[in-house]
Amino acid sequence: MARTQKPKDGLKIELRGVSKAFGSKQVLNGVDLTVPVGKSLVVIGGSGTGKSVMLKCILGILTPDSGQIFIDGEETTRASGRERERLMQKFGMLFQGSALFDSLPVWENVAFGLIQGRGMKRSEARDIALDTLAQVGLSADVARLTPAELSGGMQKRVGLARAIASHPEIIFFDEPTTGLDPIMADVINELIVERVRELGATTISITHDMASARKIADVVAMIYKGKIIWEGPVSEIDRSGNAYVEQFINGRAEGPIQMDVLKP
Amino acid sequence: MTGAAGGMQLNLLAVIGRFALGFLAETGRLTRFTARAVLACVQPPFFFRNLLQQAMVIGYYSLPVVGLTAVFTGAVLALQIYIGGSRFNAESIVPTIVVLGITRELGPVLAGLMVAGRVSSAIAAELGTMRVTEQIDALTTLSTNPFKYLIAPRLIAAVVMLPLLVLVADVIGVMGGFLVSTETLGFGAGSYLTNTLDFMEADDVTSGLWKAAVFGFIIALMGCYHGYFSKGGAQGVGSATTHAVVSSAILILAANYLLTSLIFS
Numbered sequence: 433m434a435r436t437q438k439p440k441d442g443l444k445i446e447l448r449g450v451s452k453a454f455g456s457k458q459v460l461n462g463v464d465l466t467v468p469v470g471k472s473l474v475v476i477g478g479s480g481t482g483k484s485v486m487l488k489c490i491l492g493i494l495t496p497d498s499g500q501i502f503i504d505g506e507e508t509t510r511a512s513g514r515e516r517e518r519l520m521q522k523f524g525m526l527f528q529g530s531a532l533f534d535s536l537p538v539w540e541n542v543a544f545g546l547i548q549g550r551g552m553k554r555s556e557a558r559d560i561a562l563d564t565l566a567q568v569g570l571s572a573d574v575a576r577l578t579p580a581e582l583s584g585g586m587q588k589r590v591g592l593a594r595a596i597a598s599h600p601e602i603i604f605f606d607e608p609t610t611g612l613d614p615i616m617a618d619v620i621n622e623l624i625v626e627r628v629r630e631l632g633a634t635t636i637s638i639t640h641d642m643a644s645a646r647k648i649a650d651v652v653a654m655i656y657k658g659k660i661i662w663e664g665p666v667s668e669i670d671r672s673g674n675a676y677v678e679q680f681i682n683g684r685a686e687g688p689i690q691m692d693v694l695k696p
Numbered sequence: 697m698t699g700a701a702g703g704m705q706l707n708l709l710a711v712i713g714r715f716a717l718g719f720l721a722e723t724g725r726l727t728r729f730t731a732r733a734v735l736a737c738v739q740p741p742f743f744f745r746n747l748l749q750q751a752m753v754i755g756y757y758s759l760p761v762v763g764l765t766a767v768f769t770g771a772v773l774a775l776q777i778y779i780g781g782s783r784f785n786a787e788s789i790v791p792t793i794v795v796l797g798i799t800r801e802l803g804p805v806l807a808g809l810m811v812a813g814r815v816s817s818a819i820a821a822e823l824g825t826m827r828v829t830e831q832i833d834a835l836t837t838l839s840t841n842p843f844k845y846l847i848a849p850r851l852i853a854a855v856v857m858l859p860l861l862v863l864v865a866d867v868i869g870v871m872g873g874f875l876v877s878t879e880t881l882g883f884g885a886g887s888y889l890t891n892t893l894d895f896m897e898a899d900d901v902t903s904g905l906w907k908a909a910v911f912g913f914i915i916a917l918m919g920c921y922h923g924y925f926s927k928g929g930a931q932g933v934g935s936a937t938t939h940a941v942v943s944s945a946i947l948i949l950a951a952n953y954l955l956t957s958l959i960f961s
């Protein structure tokens with residue numbers, strides 16, 4: 433009966449028993465997760481445990497096999513067409529591989545959501561794009577280039593600028609600091625914190641970078657074998673009492689999580 | 697013995713069954729895709745900037761290929777018809793048959809096949825790359841429908857540009873026949889042109905243009921379909937490209953036969 437009950441107030445995102453398999457491979461196996469309005473959730477977990485798949489299920493890029501997803505208390509698990517388009521107005525997404533449009537110059541990538549999604553005038557959207565690019569440390573010269581002419585870290589920052597340019601209510605960052613130098617990584621961390629604190633955005637970030645996680649998280653959740661196995665405030669992460677979390681945050685090869693690697 | 701034979705039979709049935717199921721699933725997916733694509737062409741918002749860009753890529757940049765194909769086809773047609781005609785003293789038939797062959801058949805079909813090779817593959821490669829690099833997913837997260845932003849402009853541009861290309865091919869093809877006939881076969885320029893126009897009917901040209909519009913639809917649809925559903929990195933994009941060209945070429949030839957036998961004969 434829990435399935436039909438209304439989501440609690442103050443929750444921006446709620447996942448109930450979300451499962452997703454590809455063929456015979458069960459990737460998500462009943463994920464339960466909630467993110468309160470204006471909070472920053474960081475999801476940690478090993479490579480290939482389904483973190484990106486989880487974000488894509490919430491965005492509707494993938495459809496879960498079972499379970500429910502609520503955004504602002506409204507069930508959106510199978511929303512499509514116009515409804516999905518309207519829903520997407522609330523979202524910004526930084527893809528793990530940046531996913532920049534390689535046929536468009538950098539500034540138009542950043543302005544895309546404003547021009548196409550919101551019907552803003554090109555010149556106006558361009559100013560906002562240049563401004564957003566400056567916030568991620570990219571100059572107006574870079575704005576004229578095409579994505580193929582950028583380094584991997586620069587592409588990541590353009591992807592980040594595209595995700596935040598339209599001031600969405602909900603922002604997903606899939607490994608925002610991977611491939612950046614430590615100083616730029618910290619700049620990006622601060623940018624994310626500022627988005628949450630000052631603009632009241634709700635965010636889910638995926639990261640393997642524990643320094644980054646400590647900086648941007650209000651709440652940390654760890655995913656393992658398709659389930660959330662631990663969730664708690666970032667302040668408790670060092671005394672979680674969970675062997676999996678301890679092994680992960682300390683980066684030890686020995687522990688309950690075994691990597692499928694061939695030892696010589 | 698009977699057991700082994702029975703096993704073989706079952707195996708064969710299973711293979712046929714799998715094949716049939718796969719075929720039905722594919723047909724269903726293509727039908728749904730086509731319906732969504734056509735719907736996207738008639739429902740706002742429209743992306744005029746993309747439409748213009750695709751019209752350039754599909755139409756304007758195909759001109760050299762289509763022009764060269766047409767001029768050589770017209771020329772060789774004149775040579776062959778001259779050989780055939782001279783066997784019963786009917787060389788004067790050359791201009792009439794050249795214009796008929798070009799406008800009714802060879803113009804639309806050859807232009808269609810050449811553009812299929814050029815454009816269908818390019819569309820499949822572009823959309824396929826966008827799919828595997830998650831750019832199509834990124835479009836939806838930016839509240840933009842990929843059917844309206846990517847597919848509708850390509851479909852409309854191809855349906856509009858192919859007839860224009862074929863019109864150009866008709867003129868250039870007739871010119872090719874004209875040049876060979878007047879330069880090497882001893883026809884007079886004036887009488888060749890009068891003969892060309894006298895026996896030509898408007899229907900010869902318009903039937904070819906209708907065919908061209910259908911071919912344009914096939915070319916863009918196959919490119920978009922195989923690109924949109926491609927998966928598995930560079931190799932997947934490669935095979936999407938091949939499938940797009942092969943399937944659009946075969947569909948063009950099949951549609952050409954059907955249209956000719958059902959409507960334009």
Ligand SMILES: Nc1ncnc2c1ncn2[C@@H]1O[C@H](COP(=O)(O)OP(=O)(O)OP(=O)(O)O)[C@@H](O)[C@H]1O
Pocket residue numbers: 454459478479480481482483484485486528
């Ligand atoms: N479209 C797909 N088709 C088939 N399998 C997929 C697809 N997308 C993801 N998977 C599989 O799902 C599993 C989880 O993938 P996912 O990308 O979510 O991992 P992740 O947790 O984000 O890992 P990483 O930290 O390395 O990015 C992987 O084993 C992957 O092979």
Ligand SMILES: [Mg+2]
Pocket residue numbers: 483484485528606
């Ligand atoms: Mg991932």
